[in-house]
Amino acid sequence: MGQSITFHKADKLKPKPDGSKPLGFGKFFTDYMFEMDYSMEEGWHDARIVPYGPISLDPAATIFHYGQEVFEGMKAYRTEDKRILLFRPDKNMERMNQSCARLNIPEIDEQFVIKAIKQLVAIEEKWIPNEPGQSLYIRPFIIGTDPALGVHPSSTYKLLIILSPVGSYFGDSMSPVKIYVEDEYVRAVKGGVGYAKTSGNYAASLKAQTKSEELGFDQVLWLDGVEHKYIEEVGSMNIFFKIDDEVWTPALNGSILPGVTRASVIELLQHWGVTVKEKKISVNKLFKKAEKQQLKEVFGTGTAAVISPVGFLKWNDKVIKVANGKTGKLSQKLYDTLTGIQNGKIKDELHWIQEVKTDKQEGAKEKEEEKTATVE
Template identity: 80%
Template sequence: MGQQIAFQKADRLKVKPDPENLGFGKHFTDYMFEMDYTAAEGWHDARIVPYGPIALEPAATIFHYGQEVFEGMKAYRAEDGRILLFRPEMNMKRMNQSCARLNIPAIDEVFVIEAIMKLVAVERDWIPSKPGQSLYIRPFIIGTEPFLGVHPAESYKLFVILSPVASYFGDAVSPVRIYVEDEYVRAVRGGVGFAKTSGNYAASLKAQSKAGELGFDQVLWLDGVEHKYVEEVGSMNIFFKVEGEVWTPALNGSILPGVTRDSVIRLLRYWDVPVKEKRISVKKLFKKAEKQKLEEVFGTGTAAVISPVGFLKWEDRLIKIGKGEIGPLAKKLYETLTGIQSGRLKDELGWTREVTVEEAAMTD
């Protein structure tokens, strides 16, 4: 694109939240990034502006036809003061894959990463530094053309907002209880299951509420056709360690291709741990558990990084995974990934990208 990023200074800056009580997604920084798209001009008018309400017409596409995609990323403050992003290129590549499925114009991945780095540099004082904390980055695109009729919008907005966060589940390595959903369906092959779009998450809310009423933290979805094969958890991809081998559902068009999922697979192969991407029968998993051969279960995602699973419920059967605690492999993965992300460990795989103070020079 080669375009400049304008900066609008806020009249007043916010009081930063107590780092001991951040929660997740509750606080937002002083600024956000915004850019527009029209059929005539393409993506244009890139700017960093004060965080605030968005003015849209009531007939905007997003409200009626759900044309929206988003991403989830994080910025980390290293012990030596560096600011690090983790594999942002994968997030932008996935965003364009989501855009293609939702018929949204593609973004310039390199430019949007540059914009994110500038925004993070501007808001560097918002990045928390305690273990498990980070600055969550939420890029999203919405259709803005005002019309009532089913066809792709001709105008869009891209935003990036930032939120200082603690661990997604409170204690990042505390095992969760998961309910296997066999009534509702999240996605089917040929649909939008692989895209990161809001409708996927809206479709999961009913089952998530049902799981919560039963005393479970998350829902594990089965395939939408036969209701036999494991797909993913509401906010995570899922892994199973069975007799020394790690299994995870193969990407089949209805599963989100997680950045953390890919990172875990690459780490396991780097460590020579056998890992298979395959179709996994829930019935087979429970049989393995009955024979004490299901050694570990854990979810992966940007928000939680690694989330060990302590219990799985399917139909009238409840199984305890190991001792109901985080397993050694999940713990090693968690410590390695968070170590790389926070700069505590050497980044041997070249996954981190440093944000420099010079990125914020435009605001000085």
């Protein structure tokens, strides 16, 4: 993978959305995107930042017919002192390579792609919103581009990175959501691609998601695909349960996405001395815990939502009202701490943050070094 990134300047820049108004999620896109190609002869090559716009693909391209694709979700945050921070980008790139391995896509140079992300974000720094709860969403993805039919891995690929200024995924970021436990459809099974971040997983979830919304719920909680009794994850989040003084979450089993926020929450809770158990959790056992008043809080975790408290859970004809339908103390503390670290308001004791340097900052640093050298 080459080490240089070329920059193609746009003739005209787009107007930026009004950050004082709700941005929604994934509705606006910045002026530029990153693009790079792969071939068996050259490997990953021709890294470039170009004006955002449509891409040209052959109608027979692999991605359209066989779904060979992986993606990631990350964010850049603006601090009060105008720094730009990324939250654990190394974990996202590590997971992207895990997804690539499962989808038979050539691995990426993780550090080079982080470099590309930082360079793209630095160019687009004016697109990073400043209002509370807002950030710049980063979507790297890889698609198979071979112009040929036939079930086989593509020999050519395209890696793209696009950026979108966003607000909270669920609107009011800490308003508890209503979750519907799905017992008819399944999303993934062990041995499949459930642990990979690939588009097929999300396509498989859409029917059940529509069903849950028609019933008045926000998201689907998936059960295991074999016995239909063990809790796995929510459509856009991993899931956690506070049982008395412990926190339980489904153990990674090959059909659950290993979320970066999930891992961060576990590490943070352990850092605080809270007992965390990664285990198989049956939905029946969970509802019995609720009946005994032992289920204190439920919350989801993910890059888009960060922490999303759950106020209601429905399974068959049973409905649980969690924490009286309000945000629990632990959920709020986790949200405040994670967003505080991401926004630079809380000390990063676990070394999760990477800073993006802009040209202005680099220029100021060079001038300071020149000044120091002159004095010496």
